[in-house]
Amino acid sequence: MIVKVLEWIFLTIAPCDAAEPWQLGFQDAATPMMQGIMDLHHDIFFFLILILVFVSRILVRALWHFHYKKNPIPQRIVHGTTIEILRTIFPSIIPMFIAIPSFALLYSMDEVVVDPAITIKAIEHQWYRTYEYSDYNSSDEQSRTFDSYTIPEDDLELGQSRLLEVDNRVVVPAKTHLRIIVTPADVPHTSYAVPLVPSPHEPPFRVGWTGLPNPLNEPSPFSGCPLAISEASTSEPIILEVSGVGQDELWAALEAAELRKLEADKLRLSKLMNSPEYLETEEELFRFYKQQKAMAEEVAPLLKELGYGAIPPKEIRLAVDMATYDMGERLGNDRAERMAHALRVIADPNSQCFINILDELRKLGSIR
Amino acid sequence: MAEVELKTAPADFRFPTTNQTRHCFTRYIEFHRCLAAKGEESGECERFSKYYRSLCPGEWVEKWNEQRETGTFPGPL
Numbered sequence: 001m002i003v004k005v006l007e008w009i010f011l012t013i014a015p016c017d018a019a020e021p022w023q024l025g026f027q028d029a030a031t032p033m034m035q036g037i038m039d040l041h042h043d044i045f046f047f048l049i050l051i052l053v054f055v056s057r058i059l060v061r062a063l064w065h066f067h068y069k070k071n072p073i074p075q076r077i078v079h080g081t082t083i084e085i086l087r088t089i090f091p092s093i094i095p096m097f098i099a100i101p102s103f104a105l106l107y108s109m110d111e112v113v114v115d116p117a118i119t120i121k122a123i124e125h126q127w128y129r130t131y132e133y134s135d136y137n138s139s140d141e142q143s144r145t146f147d148s149y150t151i152p153e154d155d156l157e158l159g160q161s162r163l164l165e166v167d168n169r170v171v172v173p174a175k176t177h178l179r180i181i182v183t184p185a186d187v188p189h190t191s192y193a194v195p196l197v198p199s200p201h202e203p204p205f206r207v208g209w210t211g212l213p214n215p216l217n218e219p220s221p222f223s224g225c226p227l228a229i230s231e232a233s234t235s236e237p238i239i240l241e242v243s244g245v246g247q248d249e250l251w252a253a254l255e256a257a258e259l260r261k262l263e264a265d266k267l268r269l270s271k272l273m274n275s276p277e278y279l280e281t282e283e284e285l286f287r288f289y290k291q292q293k294a295m296a297e298e299v300a301p302l303l304k305e306l307g308y309g310a311i312p313p314k315e316i317r318l319a320v321d322m323a324t325y326d327m328g329e330r331l332g333n334d335r336a337e338r339m340a341h342a343l344r345v346i347a348d349p350n351s352q353c354f355i356n357i358l359d360e361l362r363k364l365g366s367i368r
Numbered sequence: 369m370a371e372v373e374l375k376t377a378p379a380d381f382r383f384p385t386t387n388q389t390r391h392c393f394t395r396y397i398e399f400h401r402c403l404a405a406k407g408e409e410s411g412e413c414e415r416f417s418k419y420y421r422s423l424c425p426g427e428w429v430e431k432w433n434e435q436r437e438t439g440t441f442p443g444p445l
Contacts, residue, residue: 110385117374119422135376137421140429176374181388183425 036105043101047094116179124184131170168257296320377419395420396432397443
């Protein structure tokens with residue numbers, strides 16, 4: 001009971017740097033780039049407020065004094081060369097003040113960090129991510145690849161954020177330079193990670209490199225702790241889990257993640273296989289196979305008549321299966337018609353299908 | 369706890385910007401040119417193989433391997 005209460009008090013809000021409900025400001029920056037963005041934001045905001053206050057003051061003043069009794073004769077012609085010059089020059093100076101830090105930040109975003117310790121590839125699909133850790137491959141086979149899906153709302157546990165949780169987190173070592181290469185596989189979208197900017201834009205087929213120089217320097221309170229990052233356009237959160245320094249812990253964490261994923265998959269599969277729709281489909285499929293078997297038995301003597309020798313029934317069933325599968329795709333779902341057509345096609349020695357089936361059977365070695 | 373060394377493809381001054389597509393492609397080509405020049409058994413090409421595997425997404429590598437086999441690879445191998 002006490003544990004429950006404590007859980008509710010301390011675990012409903014993520015203890016690490018995640019977005020909080022009704023948050024007004026930024027999350028803590030995890031890279032100097034994000035810190036630069038926050039500073040730029042403060043710079044621009046200052047000018048913004050300046051202009052806002054000034055414009056609204058002028059507007060309110062004009063409306064206030066526009067009263068038929070108090071100011072019966074509104075001025076019609078207003079000159080003032082000096083003021084006109086000033087109010088043209090001044091607003092063009094303000095964007096210059098904004099542009100200087102902005103361009104500095106923009107070009108610094110394109111610089112890359114030297115000497116990363118590890119390369120992680122994040123490949124964006126519709127609508128999940130695949131992460132690859134391939135630094136220790138011995139051949140072209142995939143190493144440490146896993147998919148990362150957003151946890152749907154129905155599967156969330158207490159304390160988790162909506163659309164900000166994933167099933168498999170990206171595990172990275174702490175206190176190391178990371179190179180994260182982001183590329184889209186079939187989506188032309190951009191992504192950004194809030195405390196870890198830049199996570200780059202990806203026009204299709206472009207592999208962008210995010211440098212995280214000495215990131216995630218936070219000591220033990222944050223190690224093993226996720227930084228939740230959200231995405232603007234496509235709700236594919238990237239959650240990095242910072243593990244202890246060193247390869248062993250990293251791989252151990254990845255293995256644990258893989259095991260968790262396997263367990264989850266097993267559970268999902270067993271749930272699916274026991275659902276009524278699946279069982280019904282199984283029944284139908286079974287009936288379909290029985291029909292195919294009957295067809296195969298009819299076809300066997302026919303082939304014998306045509307002089308093709310003894311073909312094992314299994315091969316005939318295979319051939320019938322191939323024929324009916326194709327037919328089904330093309331003719332739609334009318335099974336009887338499909339079967340009839342398949343039978344005609346198989347029995348007709350001039351049809352291409354028959355020739356293909358015979359080729360397959362020859363390859364299998366069962367006829368000459 | 370032994371301090372294990374973390375190594376990966378180093379930053380290449382030929383590709384100083386964030387777009388590393390060319391970097392990945394160049395490493396792949398370098399590996400295969402090394403193979404062609406030095407033979408399959410030489411250990412020198414191992415380095416390049418590690419580099420391109422670190423940088424290039426698996427799908428790209430598979431596609432390029434297929435292209436090499438069919439002879440349609442669009443690069444100076």
